[in-house]
Amino acid sequence: MIKFTNVFKAFPKGGLALKDVSFHIAKGEFVFLTGHSGAGKSTVLKLVYADEPVTSGEVRVSGFNVAELRPRDVPMLRRRLGIVFQDFRLLEDRTAEENVAFALEVTGARRSSIPARVMRVLTQVGLAAKAQAYPRELSGGEQQRVAIARALVNEPSVLLADEPTGNLDERATRGVFQLLRDINASGTAVVMATHDLDLVRQAPYRVIELQEGALVYDSAVDEPRDQAATP
Protein backbone atom coordinates (compact mmCIF):
# COMPACT_ATOMS: atom_id res chain seq x y z
CA MET A 1 0.00 0.00 0.00
CA ILE A 2 2.61 2.52 1.17
CA LYS A 3 6.19 1.39 1.05
CA PHE A 4 9.25 3.51 1.80
CA THR A 5 12.62 1.94 1.00
CA ASN A 6 15.78 3.76 2.11
CA VAL A 7 14.19 7.11 1.54
CA PHE A 8 16.20 10.30 1.87
CA LYS A 9 14.78 13.74 1.57
CA ALA A 10 16.86 16.90 1.41
CA PHE A 11 15.35 20.35 1.02
CA PRO A 12 17.21 22.80 -1.18
CA LYS A 13 17.94 24.97 1.85
CA GLY A 14 18.13 23.06 5.07
CA GLY A 15 19.65 19.70 5.75
CA LEU A 16 18.29 16.23 5.51
CA ALA A 17 14.64 16.07 6.53
CA LEU A 18 14.51 12.28 6.14
CA LYS A 19 17.41 9.89 6.53
CA ASP A 20 17.20 6.37 5.27
CA VAL A 21 13.58 5.81 6.17
CA SER A 22 12.03 2.42 5.40
CA PHE A 23 8.61 1.08 6.37
CA HIS A 24 5.67 -0.69 4.88
CA ILE A 25 2.05 0.12 5.64
CA ALA A 26 -0.44 -2.55 4.63
CA LYS A 27 -3.95 -2.17 3.34
CA GLY A 28 -6.44 -1.21 6.01
CA GLU A 29 -3.85 -0.45 8.67
CA PHE A 30 -4.06 2.44 11.13
CA VAL A 31 -0.66 4.01 11.76
CA PHE A 32 0.41 6.86 14.00
CA LEU A 33 3.33 8.91 12.82
CA THR A 34 4.91 10.53 15.85
CA GLY A 35 7.98 12.52 16.72
CA HIS A 36 9.06 15.95 17.87
CA SER A 37 8.30 19.01 15.94
CA GLY A 38 10.62 19.05 12.93
CA ALA A 39 11.18 15.30 13.08
CA GLY A 40 9.89 14.86 9.53
CA LYS A 41 6.28 13.67 9.95
CA SER A 42 4.79 16.11 7.47
CA THR A 43 7.66 15.43 5.11
CA VAL A 44 6.83 11.72 5.05
CA LEU A 45 3.23 12.53 4.16
CA LYS A 46 4.30 15.06 1.52
CA LEU A 47 6.38 12.41 -0.17
CA VAL A 48 3.38 10.08 -0.14
CA TYR A 49 1.13 12.55 -1.93
CA ALA A 50 3.95 13.77 -4.19
CA ASP A 51 3.97 17.31 -2.89
CA GLU A 52 7.75 17.15 -2.65
CA PRO A 53 10.17 15.18 -4.82
CA VAL A 54 11.94 12.21 -3.30
CA THR A 55 15.69 12.85 -3.04
CA SER A 56 16.66 9.20 -3.10
CA GLY A 57 15.19 5.84 -2.29
CA GLU A 58 11.88 4.38 -3.34
CA VAL A 59 8.36 5.41 -2.46
CA ARG A 60 5.48 3.24 -3.60
CA VAL A 61 1.90 4.22 -2.98
CA SER A 62 -0.93 1.94 -4.15
CA GLY A 63 0.82 0.95 -7.34
CA PHE A 64 2.43 4.31 -8.07
CA ASN A 65 6.18 4.66 -8.10
CA VAL A 66 6.11 8.12 -6.59
CA ALA A 67 9.78 8.96 -7.01
CA GLU A 68 9.45 8.52 -10.75
CA LEU A 69 5.96 9.88 -11.17
CA ARG A 70 5.48 12.22 -14.12
CA PRO A 71 3.96 15.55 -13.07
CA ARG A 72 0.83 14.84 -15.07
CA ASP A 73 0.23 11.62 -13.15
CA VAL A 74 0.33 13.34 -9.77
CA PRO A 75 -3.41 14.17 -9.86
CA MET A 76 -4.17 10.51 -10.51
CA LEU A 77 -2.20 9.53 -7.41
CA ARG A 78 -3.96 12.13 -5.30
CA ARG A 79 -7.38 10.94 -6.35
CA ARG A 80 -6.52 7.62 -4.74
CA LEU A 81 -5.65 9.35 -1.47
CA GLY A 82 -7.62 11.35 1.01
CA ILE A 83 -5.68 14.15 2.65
CA VAL A 84 -6.59 16.05 5.80
CA PHE A 85 -4.68 18.87 7.47
CA GLN A 86 -4.53 20.64 10.78
CA ASP A 87 -5.86 23.82 9.15
CA PHE A 88 -8.71 22.11 7.25
CA ARG A 89 -8.00 23.88 3.93
CA LEU A 90 -11.58 24.37 2.93
CA LEU A 91 -12.66 26.84 0.29
CA GLU A 92 -14.14 29.68 2.27
CA ASP A 93 -16.68 30.76 -0.29
CA ARG A 94 -18.26 27.38 -0.79
CA THR A 95 -20.65 25.54 1.45
CA ALA A 96 -19.75 22.28 3.15
CA GLU A 97 -21.59 20.45 0.42
CA GLU A 98 -19.87 22.38 -2.37
CA ASN A 99 -16.47 21.82 -0.79
CA VAL A 100 -17.03 18.10 -0.84
CA ALA A 101 -18.62 18.09 -4.29
CA PHE A 102 -15.64 20.01 -5.61
CA ALA A 103 -13.31 17.09 -4.97
CA LEU A 104 -15.58 14.93 -7.10
CA GLU A 105 -16.05 17.45 -9.89
CA VAL A 106 -12.31 17.79 -10.20
CA THR A 107 -12.06 14.11 -11.04
CA GLY A 108 -14.63 14.39 -13.79
CA ALA A 109 -17.21 12.34 -11.91
CA ARG A 110 -20.62 12.04 -13.53
CA ARG A 111 -22.64 15.15 -12.56
CA SER A 112 -25.77 13.22 -11.69
CA SER A 113 -23.93 10.95 -9.27
CA ILE A 114 -22.38 13.79 -7.27
CA PRO A 115 -25.19 14.95 -4.90
CA ALA A 116 -25.89 11.47 -3.58
CA ARG A 117 -22.24 10.67 -3.03
CA VAL A 118 -21.72 14.01 -1.27
CA MET A 119 -24.68 13.47 1.03
CA ARG A 120 -23.49 10.00 1.85
CA VAL A 121 -20.07 11.13 3.09
CA LEU A 122 -21.52 14.15 4.90
CA THR A 123 -23.86 11.77 6.69
CA GLN A 124 -20.92 9.50 7.43
CA VAL A 125 -19.05 12.34 9.19
CA GLY A 126 -22.24 13.44 10.95
CA LEU A 127 -22.70 16.76 9.15
CA ALA A 128 -25.65 16.12 6.87
CA ALA A 129 -27.60 18.80 8.71
CA LYS A 130 -24.99 21.44 7.99
CA ALA A 131 -24.50 20.74 4.31
CA GLN A 132 -25.47 24.30 3.40
CA ALA A 133 -23.20 25.98 5.94
CA TYR A 134 -20.09 27.90 4.95
CA PRO A 135 -16.81 27.08 6.73
CA ARG A 136 -16.97 30.30 8.79
CA GLU A 137 -20.35 29.14 10.12
CA LEU A 138 -18.87 25.87 11.38
CA SER A 139 -16.83 25.04 14.47
CA GLY A 140 -13.30 23.78 14.05
CA GLY A 141 -14.39 20.21 14.67
CA GLU A 142 -17.15 20.55 12.10
CA GLN A 143 -14.80 22.07 9.56
CA GLN A 144 -12.45 19.16 10.06
CA ARG A 145 -15.35 16.80 9.46
CA VAL A 146 -16.10 18.55 6.19
CA ALA A 147 -12.44 18.17 5.25
CA ILE A 148 -12.60 14.48 6.12
CA ALA A 149 -15.77 14.09 4.07
CA ARG A 150 -13.99 15.73 1.16
CA ALA A 151 -11.06 13.34 1.62
CA LEU A 152 -13.42 10.35 1.66
CA VAL A 153 -15.68 11.22 -1.21
CA ASN A 154 -13.37 9.72 -3.80
CA GLU A 155 -13.28 6.50 -1.81
CA PRO A 156 -9.53 6.47 -1.25
CA SER A 157 -7.70 3.42 -0.06
CA VAL A 158 -5.58 5.57 2.29
CA LEU A 159 -6.44 8.59 4.37
CA LEU A 160 -3.45 10.80 5.22
CA ALA A 161 -4.01 13.07 8.18
CA ASP A 162 -1.38 15.61 9.23
CA GLU A 163 -2.20 16.55 12.82
CA PRO A 164 -5.91 16.53 12.10
CA THR A 165 -6.71 17.33 15.73
CA GLY A 166 -3.99 19.93 16.17
CA ASN A 167 -6.42 22.84 16.15
CA LEU A 168 -9.22 21.20 18.08
CA ASP A 169 -10.20 21.11 21.74
CA GLU A 170 -10.35 17.84 23.61
CA ARG A 171 -13.96 17.05 22.86
CA ALA A 172 -13.68 17.79 19.16
CA THR A 173 -10.42 15.86 19.09
CA ARG A 174 -12.11 12.80 20.48
CA GLY A 175 -14.92 13.12 17.99
CA VAL A 176 -12.63 13.47 15.00
CA PHE A 177 -10.40 10.66 16.20
CA GLN A 178 -13.37 8.38 16.65
CA LEU A 179 -14.45 9.26 13.13
CA LEU A 180 -11.02 8.29 11.80
CA ARG A 181 -11.25 4.99 13.67
CA ASP A 182 -14.66 4.31 12.16
CA ILE A 183 -13.32 5.08 8.73
CA ASN A 184 -10.45 2.70 9.35
CA ALA A 185 -12.84 0.05 10.64
CA SER A 186 -14.65 0.18 7.33
CA GLY A 187 -11.44 -0.74 5.53
CA THR A 188 -9.60 2.47 4.69
CA ALA A 189 -5.99 2.68 5.79
CA VAL A 190 -5.25 5.75 7.93
CA VAL A 191 -1.87 7.37 8.44
CA MET A 192 -2.08 10.02 11.11
CA ALA A 193 0.75 12.32 12.08
CA THR A 194 0.25 13.58 15.59
CA HIS A 195 1.77 15.10 18.69
CA ASP A 196 -1.03 13.93 20.86
CA LEU A 197 0.36 11.03 22.86
CA ASP A 198 -2.87 10.55 24.77
CA LEU A 199 -4.50 9.59 21.50
CA VAL A 200 -1.60 7.32 20.63
CA ARG A 201 -1.77 5.58 23.97
CA GLN A 202 -5.50 5.11 24.01
CA ALA A 203 -5.63 3.16 20.76
CA PRO A 204 -3.97 -0.14 19.93
CA TYR A 205 -2.52 1.02 16.67
CA ARG A 206 0.86 0.79 15.11
CA VAL A 207 3.27 3.64 15.90
CA ILE A 208 6.12 4.87 13.73
CA GLU A 209 8.34 7.39 15.42
CA LEU A 210 10.76 9.74 13.74
CA GLN A 211 13.61 11.64 15.27
CA GLU A 212 15.47 14.25 13.28
CA GLY A 213 14.49 12.56 10.08
CA ALA A 214 15.37 9.04 11.09
CA LEU A 215 12.92 6.27 11.89
CA VAL A 216 13.72 5.37 15.48
CA TYR A 217 10.84 3.16 16.41
CA ASP A 218 8.24 1.09 14.57
CA SER A 219 5.92 -0.89 16.79
CA ALA A 220 5.33 -3.38 14.00
CA VAL A 221 9.02 -4.29 13.93
CA ASP A 222 10.61 -3.32 17.24
CA GLU A 223 10.00 -4.56 20.74
CA PRO A 224 6.84 -3.15 22.17
CA ARG A 225 7.30 -0.35 24.70
CA ASP A 226 5.08 0.49 27.56
CA GLN A 227 4.55 3.90 26.13
CA ALA A 228 5.81 5.91 23.18
CA ALA A 229 9.18 7.34 23.95
CA THR A 230 8.30 10.83 22.89
CA PRO A 231 7.84 12.94 25.95
Added chain:
Amino acid sequence: MNLTIREALLAFRRAPLLSALSVTTIAFSLFVVGLFGLVAVNLQDALRGVAERVEIVAYLLPGTPIESITLAEKDIEAFPEVHSAVYVSEDSALARARAELVEFRDVLQELERNPLPASIEVKLKPRFRDAEHVNDVADRLRGFGFVDDVRFGRDWVEKLDRLRQVAAAVGLVVGAAFAVVAIIIIGTTIRMAVLQRSREIAIMRLVGATNGFIRRPFLLQGAIKGMLGGLVAVGLSYGAYTLINRWLIQAAFFSNVQALAIVGFGTLIGFFGSAASVGRHLRRV
Protein backbone atom coordinates in the same frame (compact mmCIF):
# COMPACT_ATOMS: atom_id res chain seq x y z
CA MET B 1 -17.00 22.51 -20.18
CA ASN B 2 -20.11 23.21 -18.19
CA LEU B 3 -18.01 23.22 -15.08
CA THR B 4 -15.44 25.51 -16.66
CA ILE B 5 -18.11 28.12 -17.39
CA ARG B 6 -19.55 27.82 -13.91
CA GLU B 7 -16.15 28.21 -12.28
CA ALA B 8 -15.23 31.15 -14.49
CA LEU B 9 -18.47 32.98 -13.71
CA LEU B 10 -18.16 32.09 -10.03
CA ALA B 11 -14.80 33.82 -10.00
CA PHE B 12 -16.46 37.03 -11.19
CA ARG B 13 -19.07 36.77 -8.47
CA ARG B 14 -16.60 35.99 -5.76
CA ALA B 15 -14.16 38.75 -6.59
CA PRO B 16 -16.32 41.42 -8.21
CA LEU B 17 -13.99 44.24 -7.25
CA LEU B 18 -10.85 42.64 -8.61
CA SER B 19 -12.72 41.56 -11.74
CA ALA B 20 -14.02 45.07 -12.30
CA LEU B 21 -10.53 46.39 -11.74
CA SER B 22 -9.10 43.97 -14.30
CA VAL B 23 -11.70 44.91 -16.87
CA THR B 24 -11.10 48.61 -16.22
CA THR B 25 -7.35 48.22 -16.51
CA ILE B 26 -7.69 46.28 -19.73
CA ALA B 27 -10.20 48.82 -21.02
CA PHE B 28 -7.92 51.79 -20.38
CA SER B 29 -4.84 50.07 -21.75
CA LEU B 30 -6.73 49.23 -24.92
CA PHE B 31 -8.27 52.70 -24.95
CA VAL B 32 -4.78 54.20 -25.25
CA VAL B 33 -4.05 51.78 -28.06
CA GLY B 34 -7.42 52.70 -29.54
CA LEU B 35 -6.73 56.44 -29.38
CA PHE B 36 -3.49 55.88 -31.15
CA GLY B 37 -5.35 53.77 -33.65
CA LEU B 38 -7.79 56.61 -34.22
CA VAL B 39 -4.93 58.98 -34.95
CA ALA B 40 -3.47 56.44 -37.33
CA VAL B 41 -6.77 55.87 -39.08
CA ASN B 42 -7.34 59.58 -39.55
CA LEU B 43 -3.81 60.22 -40.68
CA GLN B 44 -4.18 57.47 -43.21
CA ASP B 45 -7.47 58.96 -44.39
CA ALA B 46 -5.83 62.35 -44.76
CA LEU B 47 -2.91 60.87 -46.70
CA ARG B 48 -5.31 59.02 -48.92
CA GLY B 49 -7.19 62.24 -49.55
CA VAL B 50 -3.98 63.96 -50.55
CA ALA B 51 -2.98 61.04 -52.72
CA GLU B 52 -6.30 61.32 -54.54
CA ARG B 53 -4.89 64.40 -56.12
CA VAL B 54 -1.90 62.63 -57.64
CA GLU B 55 -2.50 63.09 -61.33
CA ILE B 56 -0.39 62.85 -64.42
CA VAL B 57 -1.22 65.16 -67.27
CA ALA B 58 0.04 64.39 -70.77
CA TYR B 59 -0.19 67.50 -72.99
CA LEU B 60 -0.79 66.71 -76.60
CA LEU B 61 0.71 68.29 -79.68
CA PRO B 62 -1.76 70.54 -81.49
CA GLY B 63 -3.52 68.88 -84.40
CA THR B 64 -3.34 65.35 -83.14
CA PRO B 65 -6.18 63.44 -84.79
CA ILE B 66 -8.96 62.52 -82.45
CA GLU B 67 -8.84 58.87 -83.57
CA SER B 68 -5.26 58.49 -82.35
CA ILE B 69 -6.21 60.13 -79.10
CA THR B 70 -9.17 57.83 -78.51
CA LEU B 71 -6.98 54.85 -79.23
CA ALA B 72 -4.26 56.10 -76.90
CA GLU B 73 -6.85 56.73 -74.22
CA LYS B 74 -7.89 53.07 -74.42
CA ASP B 75 -4.25 51.95 -74.31
CA ILE B 76 -3.49 54.06 -71.29
CA GLU B 77 -6.54 52.90 -69.43
CA ALA B 78 -5.32 49.36 -69.96
CA PHE B 79 -2.08 50.08 -68.00
CA PRO B 80 -2.28 48.04 -64.82
CA GLU B 81 -1.53 51.11 -62.69
CA VAL B 82 -4.10 53.34 -64.29
CA HIS B 83 -7.44 54.03 -62.74
CA SER B 84 -8.75 56.41 -65.40
CA ALA B 85 -7.54 58.33 -68.44
CA VAL B 86 -9.67 61.25 -69.50
CA TYR B 87 -9.23 63.26 -72.66
CA VAL B 88 -9.60 66.99 -72.19
CA SER B 89 -9.97 68.82 -75.50
CA GLU B 90 -8.64 72.33 -76.08
CA ASP B 91 -12.14 73.72 -75.83
CA SER B 92 -13.03 72.04 -72.63
CA ALA B 93 -9.68 73.07 -71.18
CA LEU B 94 -10.59 76.65 -71.92
CA ALA B 95 -14.09 76.25 -70.54
CA ARG B 96 -12.67 74.79 -67.37
CA ALA B 97 -10.16 77.60 -67.07
CA ARG B 98 -12.95 80.11 -67.41
CA ALA B 99 -14.99 78.42 -64.73
CA GLU B 100 -12.12 77.94 -62.32
CA LEU B 101 -10.07 81.06 -62.81
CA VAL B 102 -12.79 83.59 -62.15
CA GLU B 103 -10.31 86.43 -61.65
CA PHE B 104 -9.06 86.04 -65.20
CA ARG B 105 -12.48 85.59 -66.74
CA ASP B 106 -12.20 88.85 -68.66
CA VAL B 107 -8.77 88.04 -70.02
CA LEU B 108 -9.88 84.59 -71.08
CA GLN B 109 -13.07 86.00 -72.56
CA GLU B 110 -11.14 88.26 -74.91
CA LEU B 111 -8.77 85.67 -76.33
CA GLU B 112 -8.87 85.30 -80.07
CA ARG B 113 -7.17 82.00 -80.14
CA ASN B 114 -7.29 79.24 -77.54
CA PRO B 115 -3.77 79.00 -76.09
CA LEU B 116 -4.51 75.89 -74.04
CA PRO B 117 -3.35 72.52 -75.31
CA ALA B 118 -5.48 69.39 -75.25
CA SER B 119 -4.44 66.79 -72.70
CA ILE B 120 -5.04 63.37 -71.30
CA GLU B 121 -5.46 63.37 -67.50
CA VAL B 122 -4.37 60.12 -65.94
CA LYS B 123 -5.29 59.02 -62.44
CA LEU B 124 -3.61 56.00 -60.88
CA LYS B 125 -5.17 53.31 -58.78
CA PRO B 126 -4.78 54.05 -55.04
CA ARG B 127 -1.97 51.63 -54.39
CA PHE B 128 0.14 53.00 -57.26
CA ARG B 129 0.06 56.60 -56.10
CA ASP B 130 3.74 56.80 -55.23
CA ALA B 131 6.81 58.34 -56.83
CA GLU B 132 8.08 55.16 -58.40
CA HIS B 133 4.91 54.27 -60.25
CA VAL B 134 4.09 57.85 -61.15
CA ASN B 135 7.52 58.23 -62.78
CA ASP B 136 7.11 54.95 -64.51
CA VAL B 137 3.74 55.79 -66.00
CA ALA B 138 4.92 59.29 -66.97
CA ASP B 139 7.82 57.73 -68.89
CA ARG B 140 5.47 55.47 -70.77
CA LEU B 141 3.21 58.42 -71.63
CA ARG B 142 6.20 60.28 -73.08
CA GLY B 143 6.60 57.36 -75.44
CA PHE B 144 3.48 58.32 -77.37
CA GLY B 145 4.49 60.33 -80.44
CA PHE B 146 1.84 62.99 -80.07
CA VAL B 147 2.57 63.69 -76.47
CA ASP B 148 4.30 67.02 -76.13
CA ASP B 149 4.97 67.12 -72.45
CA VAL B 150 4.11 65.19 -69.29
CA ARG B 151 3.56 66.98 -66.01
CA PHE B 152 3.04 65.82 -62.47
CA GLY B 153 4.12 67.34 -59.19
CA ARG B 154 7.37 65.42 -58.87
CA ASP B 155 8.55 67.06 -55.66
CA TRP B 156 5.14 66.79 -54.26
CA VAL B 157 4.74 63.11 -55.01
CA GLU B 158 8.13 62.42 -53.48
CA LYS B 159 7.24 64.34 -50.36
CA LEU B 160 4.04 62.40 -50.10
CA ASP B 161 6.06 59.22 -50.35
CA ARG B 162 8.32 60.28 -47.53
CA LEU B 163 5.38 61.34 -45.41
CA ARG B 164 3.84 57.96 -45.89
CA GLN B 165 7.03 56.18 -44.91
CA VAL B 166 7.44 58.30 -41.79
CA ALA B 167 3.81 57.77 -40.83
CA ALA B 168 4.12 54.03 -41.29
CA ALA B 169 7.35 53.81 -39.28
CA VAL B 170 6.07 55.99 -36.44
CA GLY B 171 2.79 54.12 -36.45
CA LEU B 172 4.53 50.79 -36.26
CA VAL B 173 6.95 51.75 -33.50
CA VAL B 174 4.54 53.74 -31.35
CA GLY B 175 1.73 51.30 -31.96
CA ALA B 176 3.92 48.36 -31.01
CA ALA B 177 5.13 50.19 -27.90
CA PHE B 178 1.57 50.93 -26.82
CA ALA B 179 0.54 47.37 -27.51
CA VAL B 180 3.46 46.00 -25.49
CA VAL B 181 2.68 48.31 -22.58
CA ALA B 182 -0.96 47.24 -22.75
CA ILE B 183 0.08 43.59 -22.74
CA ILE B 184 2.35 44.10 -19.73
CA ILE B 185 -0.30 45.98 -17.75
CA ILE B 186 -2.99 43.48 -18.61
CA GLY B 187 -0.65 40.58 -17.82
CA THR B 188 0.05 42.05 -14.38
CA THR B 189 -3.65 42.46 -13.71
CA ILE B 190 -4.32 38.88 -14.65
CA ARG B 191 -1.41 37.74 -12.53
CA MET B 192 -3.06 39.41 -9.55
CA ALA B 193 -6.24 37.46 -10.19
CA VAL B 194 -4.24 34.24 -10.23
CA LEU B 195 -2.29 35.07 -7.06
CA GLN B 196 -5.48 36.05 -5.29
CA ARG B 197 -6.68 32.53 -5.84
CA SER B 198 -3.43 30.70 -5.16
CA ARG B 199 -4.84 29.12 -1.99
CA GLU B 200 -7.75 27.82 -3.97
CA ILE B 201 -5.44 26.51 -6.67
CA ALA B 202 -3.39 24.72 -4.01
CA ILE B 203 -6.51 23.04 -2.67
CA MET B 204 -7.62 22.05 -6.14
CA ARG B 205 -4.28 20.37 -6.73
CA LEU B 206 -4.50 18.62 -3.41
CA VAL B 207 -7.79 16.94 -4.29
CA GLY B 208 -6.37 15.79 -7.61
CA ALA B 209 -7.33 18.45 -10.12
CA THR B 210 -5.26 18.29 -13.28
CA ASN B 211 -3.47 21.42 -14.43
CA GLY B 212 -5.80 21.58 -17.39
CA PHE B 213 -8.82 21.54 -15.14
CA ILE B 214 -7.39 24.35 -13.03
CA ARG B 215 -6.32 26.36 -16.03
CA ARG B 216 -9.51 26.28 -18.09
CA PRO B 217 -11.72 28.56 -15.97
CA PHE B 218 -8.86 31.06 -15.82
CA LEU B 219 -8.50 31.09 -19.59
CA LEU B 220 -12.21 31.59 -20.08
CA GLN B 221 -12.27 34.27 -17.43
CA GLY B 222 -9.27 36.01 -18.96
CA ALA B 223 -10.84 35.93 -22.39
CA ILE B 224 -14.12 37.34 -21.03
CA LYS B 225 -12.30 40.11 -19.16
CA GLY B 226 -10.29 40.93 -22.26
CA MET B 227 -13.41 41.02 -24.39
CA LEU B 228 -15.27 43.26 -21.94
CA GLY B 229 -12.21 45.48 -21.67
CA GLY B 230 -12.05 45.67 -25.45
CA LEU B 231 -15.72 46.60 -25.71
CA VAL B 232 -15.33 49.31 -23.09
CA ALA B 233 -12.21 50.55 -24.89
CA VAL B 234 -14.12 50.87 -28.16
CA GLY B 235 -16.87 52.67 -26.27
CA LEU B 236 -14.37 55.08 -24.73
CA SER B 237 -12.74 55.63 -28.10
CA TYR B 238 -16.14 56.42 -29.55
CA GLY B 239 -16.71 58.93 -26.77
CA ALA B 240 -13.35 60.53 -27.47
CA TYR B 241 -14.12 60.56 -31.17
CA THR B 242 -17.45 62.28 -30.57
CA LEU B 243 -15.77 64.98 -28.49
CA ILE B 244 -13.01 65.52 -31.04
CA ASN B 245 -15.57 65.71 -33.79
CA ARG B 246 -17.65 68.25 -31.94
CA TRP B 247 -14.89 70.51 -30.68
CA LEU B 248 -11.83 70.00 -32.77
CA ILE B 249 -11.82 68.54 -36.23
CA GLN B 250 -13.87 66.41 -38.50
CA ALA B 251 -12.46 62.95 -37.89
CA ALA B 252 -13.15 59.40 -38.89
CA PHE B 253 -13.96 56.50 -36.54
CA PHE B 254 -12.89 52.88 -36.81
CA SER B 255 -14.55 50.69 -39.35
CA ASN B 256 -16.52 47.80 -37.87
CA VAL B 257 -13.68 45.48 -38.68
CA GLN B 258 -11.18 47.69 -36.87
CA ALA B 259 -13.43 47.98 -33.83
CA LEU B 260 -13.83 44.23 -33.83
CA ALA B 261 -10.06 43.88 -34.06
CA ILE B 262 -9.65 45.88 -30.83
CA VAL B 263 -12.15 43.65 -29.04
CA GLY B 264 -10.43 40.61 -30.51
CA PHE B 265 -7.03 41.90 -29.43
CA GLY B 266 -8.37 42.33 -25.88
CA THR B 267 -9.82 38.85 -25.90
CA LEU B 268 -6.56 37.34 -27.10
CA ILE B 269 -4.45 39.22 -24.56
CA GLY B 270 -6.85 38.13 -21.84
CA PHE B 271 -6.68 34.55 -22.97
CA PHE B 272 -2.95 34.26 -23.49
CA GLY B 273 -2.13 36.49 -20.51
CA SER B 274 -4.09 34.10 -18.33
CA ALA B 275 -2.48 31.10 -19.94
CA ALA B 276 0.97 32.51 -19.21
CA SER B 277 0.13 33.54 -15.64
CA VAL B 278 -1.55 30.32 -14.62
CA GLY B 279 1.06 28.27 -16.42
CA ARG B 280 3.84 30.02 -14.54
CA HIS B 281 2.01 29.66 -11.28
CA LEU B 282 1.34 25.98 -11.79
CA ARG B 283 4.93 25.28 -12.74
CA ARG B 284 6.27 27.04 -9.67
CA VAL B 285 4.19 25.46 -6.91
